[in-house]
Amino acid sequence: MDKLDFIPIILGSDSNAYGMARSFYEEYQVSSIALGKGQLPPTQNSNIISVEVYKDLDKPDVFQNTLIQKAKELKSKADKLILIASSDNYAELIIRNKEVLEQYYIVPFVSEELMDQLIYKENFYEVCEKYNIDYPKTLICTPEDKDNIEPSFEFPVVIKASDSLSYAVCNFKGKKKAYIVNDKEEFRDVIDKIYLSGYNGNLIIQEYIPGDDSEMRVLNCYSGKDQKVKMMCLGRVLLEDCTPLLVGNYVGIINEYNQHIYNKYKAFLEEIGFEGFANFDMKYDRRDGKYKLFEMNLRQGRSSYFVTGSGYNLARYLVEDRVYNKEQEIVFADNEHLWLSVSKGLLLKYLNDKSLQSEVKKLIKQNKYCSTLDYKEDFNMKRFIKNLSYNYEYYKRFKRYYEKKY
Template sequence: MAKQDFIPVILGTDINAYGMARSFHMEYGVTSRCIGKGRLFMTNFSDITTIKVVENLDEPDVFADALIAFANELKQEAEKLILIASSDSYAELVIRNQDKLAAHYELPFVAEKWIDELLYKDRFYALCEQYGLDFPATYIVTKENKDGVELPFGFPVALKPADSIAYLEASFEGKKKAYIIKEQAELERTLQAIYASSYAGKMIVQDFIPGDDSHMRVLNAYSDQTGKVRLMCLGRPLLEDCTPSLVGNYVAIVNEYNEDIYKQYQQFLEAIGYTGLANFDMKYDARDGKYKIFEINLRQGRSSFFTTGSGYNLAKFIVDNLVYGKHEAVVYAKTEHLWLGVPKEVALSYTEDKEAVTYMKQLIKEKKYCMTLQYDADKAIKRWWHVRKYYKSYEDRFKQFYEQKGNL
């Protein structure tokens, strides 16, 4: 039996993993091999994925050996294996083990020398300052100086961990992925709770940029192995997840074209020689007319299927480069499309920008929209039941947790 040109190997079994598996299947008809710590419904019972479970996969002394063993199982089936990460922790493990994995996998990831500068937000903001990327006014809190913090800017403020991977492991009452803090006493209480947990890293306090979710922007990029950017796709989020553990994740995005943003971030990525997938989150500040960066993810984002769904298949850019050795001119995505991570009714009901609601209705009427998990080529009954239940759960989540941001 002839070998396939490639097999995608995806770390994780969540919605991000499914989005990439769907991208590969849409373009090439291939089945992706997911490997993770457990089976999540997004990829379980699927016709376009298989799942291998390694319960302690995310442990550093297990990770590389497990992936090499998996590669040895697959090497008779394909000429190349492409490794994709669906979370920050998996991306970090790949990047820190590239010397071991490079002989077995094609790796669309940044070089290890950049990981600490990009992963830790306090160091990333220093890099932004060096390369002229705007970011919000920022104050760094440590476990040692957490008491009696005096901010150089007023409330409300945004609070988030500098080390999101270490923070993910911490457990305490009231934990959120990120916080909007309205007063000093609330800031002090929150910091006390965080530092009473296992988290000992820095916390980032930032001037809260006014405006609802529609002021956010998300940028997906792919850079080839020579450090040249090949794809940039900008989205305008209209609504964010309100689930406490998922705050900051987008659930409605429309594509947007902004050549200034494309050029600025292309210059940044090429200046540092970035390779692989990247995902930027930023927000428009109407007070000074600037787009201010929050973070970079060293992988495709959880909502990155909006790029594929709008006609710019992420998998194709990766495969063209890593499998077929193509080096095409950079593509600046320009299209009209809506991606949804919640039911249409939820997005239309809770999006605060009414002009955006009108635009969403137009795109829905024109059938220019998609949802990551709803794929006509993958409609196994058991999986479809779980997908419907998942999306429907957002009706209750928004009733319970939603908080307007436009008046902050």
């Protein structure tokens, strides 16, 4: 068997991992290897991605040793190995071990120093101030001032953990990824519950930006090893997951072109010296006409297959840059396309904006739509049945949890 130019090594086994594996396969007909603590349904029974399970993979010593050993095993099969993260946790582990891992892998991620400025939300909002990035009015709650803190802006307010990795291991009744609270009593109750669960990090308290899910925007970018942006693709969110622990994950996106946003974030990424994939979540504030940034991820977004599906293959920008060392002119995505991870019927049922409903129907009629997990080249009955079950589960979730936003 001929030696491959490269093999993608993807950390994680969720739909993000599958989307990246699909991107690599569509462009280069190369299958991916995923390493994870378990195997989640999106990557099961697949011919384009194989999953190897290491239960303690998220422990730093196990992580480094496992990746080094895997690289040695694959040395004879490919000239290069590319590391991809499908979650914040894996992205952080890669970056913390970047110096060692670069001896074995292509590691398209930022430095540890830059990461620490970007992943902790209180640090990140300082960066936003420095580079004139708009964000919601924000207050930091430390464990020391949790009993006395009060918001300096009007209710409703949003409460979320600054250290999402530490928060992920805390368990308590009523836990959510983010909370929208409407009065002081609810405000106090949420803060108490979070800290009683064992969480010891800071909390971010922000003003609530009015509007439903369709006011959200998601921007995915790739920056080359020369720290120049190569691709930017903006999406308008149609609908978010309403499951308490999955709030903020998108289930419907339509591509949107906005050169002002592209220019602003291109300048930001290049000024800070960014490398690799970046994902930005922001919301349009109709009160002042600005897009307020909530979060930045140092990896492609969970819903990032919408980029590949609309004609801008994520894997291509990475491989042409890092494997084949080709020069690339920046691409500002402007194709019209629909991405969804729930059924078309569910999306249309809970999409409130009539003009967006019409746009969705038009794109479906024109066959300009896709779903990450619905891939004909990877079809088999086991995957088909799992996808049916997945879609049915979402009907139940929306019936139970959905609340209209204003």
